[in-house]
Amino acid sequence: MNTLAKWLIVAFLVTVPLWLGNQYQYHVLIMMGIFTIGAMSLNLLLGYTGQLSLGHVAFFGIGAYTSSLVSLGFDLQLTDSYTFVVEPKPVWFAFFCALIVSGLCGWFVGKLSFRVRGAYFVIVTISFAEVVRLVALNWVDLTEGPMALNNIPPLASGVPWMEAGALSRRVANYYMVLAVGLVAFLIIQRLVQSRVGRAMIALRENESLAKSVGVDVTRYLVLAAITSAAIAGAAGALYAHYVRIVDPDVFLFIYTVTMVIMVISGGKGTLAGPLVGGLIFGILPELTRGHMLPEVQWIVYGALMILIVFFLPQGIVPAVQRGWATWQKRRDQSARDTSASNGRRQEVAR
């Protein structure tokens, strides 16, 4: 994708509020943005290091819980005499706490699970997500368990002109999600196009070969896990302050599956892949909502996932790129053919 196209897309996204008036459309866009950020972070692991993490929703949920708890304030009775109290903090501060805490969890999980590969890795990551979900469900003193954390302050609280109506709050949320998404995209882009990214791709393609030329495999994997977890945590924090209620259901496996589908369908290991996948699987459920039951919708999801693996194993973006390349080659070829035949004709004339 060239620079001009990128700027056009950004300009388009920034001006969306000018021609969008409907609250529902905003809601769709915001949720789509949040999950696309999640998919982007998953792509860093799945696409660039080649590790299929099926526990990614854990970081999303940890981000959501951290940000809500810090902004609401909480107390933690550590011993009988000492209680750790956190007063409610501003939302931006809570947001950064979420980044740090989920990044730390990414470090921990990375250290732990990158000892194993393949099916084992997948299962460790699932287990981690399930343990975190059960902790959120059972540690009622902190997380309120199934009663959920309520009245989480909205993202834009404290900004006077944004507290007026529901619509302007959505506009504010939209820009927040857009800003976080852009930053996340730039970070991932910088990372994968740097030496670090090349090391990641090298170990995806052939781990023992990468190791033999001196790539510190665990270090790069853990680095990818930390970045990926922090970005997923940011998405979770955005979600928490937008929806304003967080319960243990944010850890449901189905959200991980949604992110995986977005990455796989768009094209893992490409920068644009998760964006395309996020666009399709963010809009699709909304388009089909009125026409089918949620179960049918999920069945369609599952079927699409299988079809994509069968027919577009690399994803949409690489397929389009390949199609574009062959088309261009053919065009150049035919142009050359015509000029060549013209030349011959001239010779004959002479």
Place this chain on the structure above:
Amino acid sequence: MDQLLQHLLNALILGSTYALLGIGLTFIFGIMRVVNFAHGELYTFGAYMVYLFSVLLGVNFLLSIVIAIVLGIMLGALLEWVLLSRLRGADIDTTMLVMIGAWIIMQNAEQLIWSGVAKSIPMPFPEEPLSVGGVSVAWSRVFVFAVAILLIVGSQTLIQRTRLGKAMRATFQDRDTASLMGININMIYLATFALGSGLAAAAGALLGPIFIVMPTMGNLAVVKAFAIVILGGLGNMKGAALGGFVLALVEELGAGYISSGYRDAMGFLLIILVLMVKPTGLFARTERIG
């Protein structure tokens, strides 16, 4: 002391069905290199088939269990034929994604057909529990234990003693050589997946009546099956049988002495612990990876 004995007994009974689940999954992984995420749905399928036949159609309870297992085998064969036979030689992530797709489809189909309301299946056994020296156990659980052990021994015999089992073991050891010796690999894969699915359906058919039957019951079952298989070492059948009992024991003792809220977390903690300490599994001596 009595309490501990009771926990051990419960663990033994629960462990027998866990072992069924684990053996089916490890069997499929060992021979086919497929991480079968739809395993839990076969488990759910087994439970719903018992519900369908014994409660809705009034078929004899024991017969419904047999029917459920047979239908589970058929569904497994169908899945293999439709999805996996087209993916021979694909890498492990690809088949995993396809099986996740199958899982989503099956679970939501179940939700659509049976609705989210939990169903219970009455069992034709005396209410009075069997009491032996301070511990007591319901007759239904004795029955489950007996059938599960029968199935474990049966599948073990199938693998160790029959021609089909021999061909399966040969395929497990070396696919290409087995194929050169005239073994029809596609048939072996079909039989493997069908048998593994049948065992999962059997576990569901046995546990469904003891607990309750609902469309999401497979979610925990599939991760527990993974835990069992990891404990035993992927592809190791005896390890999976033992792993089933270990998981049940850890859950039972964890729920009894630590906290019942974290009962289901025990399995996952166990997975994480095992993979940290001994990633090849507890009971594996030699294992073929990749």
